[in-house]
Amino acid sequence: MKNFLFKLYLDFIKLILRWTPTNENLYVILNGSGRSGSNGYIFYKYLKSSHPEIEAVLVEPWPSSHLSWQTWKKIAAAKYIFTTHQPFKIKRKQICTDFWHGIPLKRMGFMAANDSYQNDLHNMKIWQSKADRVVSSSALYDTLMSACVGIEGKKYVKTGFPRIDALYKPVISKKQLLQSLFKVNDEIGKIGIYMPTFRFELNDKKIMNKIEEGNFFAFSDFDGEEFNKELQRLHHYLIIKLHPYEMKLFKATEQQYSNIIFLENNYLEKNNLDLYELLGSTDYLMTDFSSIYFDYLHLNKPIIFITNYLEKYEKIRGLLITPYQNVVPGTVVTNQSELLDQITSLNPRDFESKRNYWLKLSYTVSSQDNCKRNFDTLN
Structure with missing residues (x-):
């Protein structure tokens, strides 16, 4: 109506x-x-x-x-x-x-x-x-x-695409980003960003309930405190950028972590920024089926793909290019344990040739x- x-x-x-x-x-x-x-x-x-x-x-x-x-x-x-x-x-x-x-x-x-x-x-x-x-x-x-x-x-x-210009010229350095979002000055710190797609369309109350409870990955083995402690040990800092609908669900039970921050649009609007104007200062991306990974290829930095509901997504909506594991230029994980293992052993050279292959295929004009x-x- x-x-x-x-x-x-x-x-x-x-x-x-x-x-x-x-x-x-x-x-x-x-x-x-x-x-x-x-x-x-x-x-x-x-x-x-x-x-x-x-x-x-x-x-x-x-x-x-x-x-x-x-x-x-x-x-x-x-x-x-x-x-x-x-x-x-x-x-x-x-x-x-x-x-x-x-x-x-x-x-x-x-x-x-x-x-x-x-x-x-x-x-x-x-x-x-x-x-x-x-x-x-x-x-x-x-x-x-x-x-x-x-x-x-x-x-x-x-x-x-205009947004690609912003990737190559971040307006905030990594040092400034750590200070602004995490209030730290860590010379060896690494910044990751997690940007999942809109998961509400999966029409699965179990997934939405997990997000509402603070389980932003919707993992079956999620433990926020353990995850944060491991990030502390590694000097890693994680930016979570959820879909606004999911962020509203999550806010009611939002926990405070030292090494995890939930980025909302009001921060970007207040500073007259687009997300891509700071994305170039991150060290790695975590996503699922979001198109952001095609753009992140321009940075030639590691990408971790989280696929704990891949089968359901393929059934309900579907993917344009498959098989998924052969297409994505990065490690595929399905739970928190696997994700922590990958973050611990993150190597910028891994999957580099595959990233470059997909960049050349998806972006044939000057970057x-x-x-x-x-x-x-x-x-």
Whole structure:
């Protein structure tokens, strides 16, 4: 019902504002990615710093029914619109560039086992009618995205993703990150980050109950105190970045650890940061099926893959590239004991050739100056 009412609201807005005069100098970024690897936010910061001659407007959160009338007028007047999720524009003459928000490993749209054909068909029509340019990094990306949402090949532009620029130029050093988040000065400290995908869609109350109880890995052998003690011994510090929904569940029983911090969006927003602007200062990544691992390949640092519910995920939603163990460029673990063993013996050289192989396959454009390339190719 809410979706239906929001659609009516959007239709009403479009009808009223469709005759708004176009401002050739106005660029509007519709950011639906928050601050967790947002192409939109990183591109907005680039526009503000490198192109003062144009007007750049950031709209977040998006989509929203709580935007001011002035904001809607800006959206309607913009010559250029940039989106991080589904494409959007009010007038035909507007140019919509879709950045999307990750190289997909998980099935979605037509390829997903848990989606409806009618919904997928509707979304495909939106992509066909609203997206003028779809930012891409490789032929592999084109193939994966087109399989899922039916994008025409001619819409892709090989300009690379703005968020990759932030990986190569972190605005916070590792020393500063340790001081800011952990309040320590550890010259030999290593920083890991754990970013799982959205696990609610597994529709498993047992997993959600574990997270709610403070078991952020949803391991069967989870012991937070033991895990923290081992991190202390190794001089390792772990940043946990959960999906906002999971973070709300977890907050009620959140424990305080010396070497584990739970990073929320309010920290990033308060410091005018995107997660990717500090990600380059970490030493290793832990994830499951999140597309962040494709981006992390640019750093050529270790990745640990946590797969305690891999079989269930493959059944409910599915993966685009399999078998999983042969695809991912890193060690696969299923419980806390295995994870601690891997952290203890972490070696940056392990899986290096496999990381480089997948980077070259998934990113065939230059890794540098993605923001500039996106701006320069608009006209």
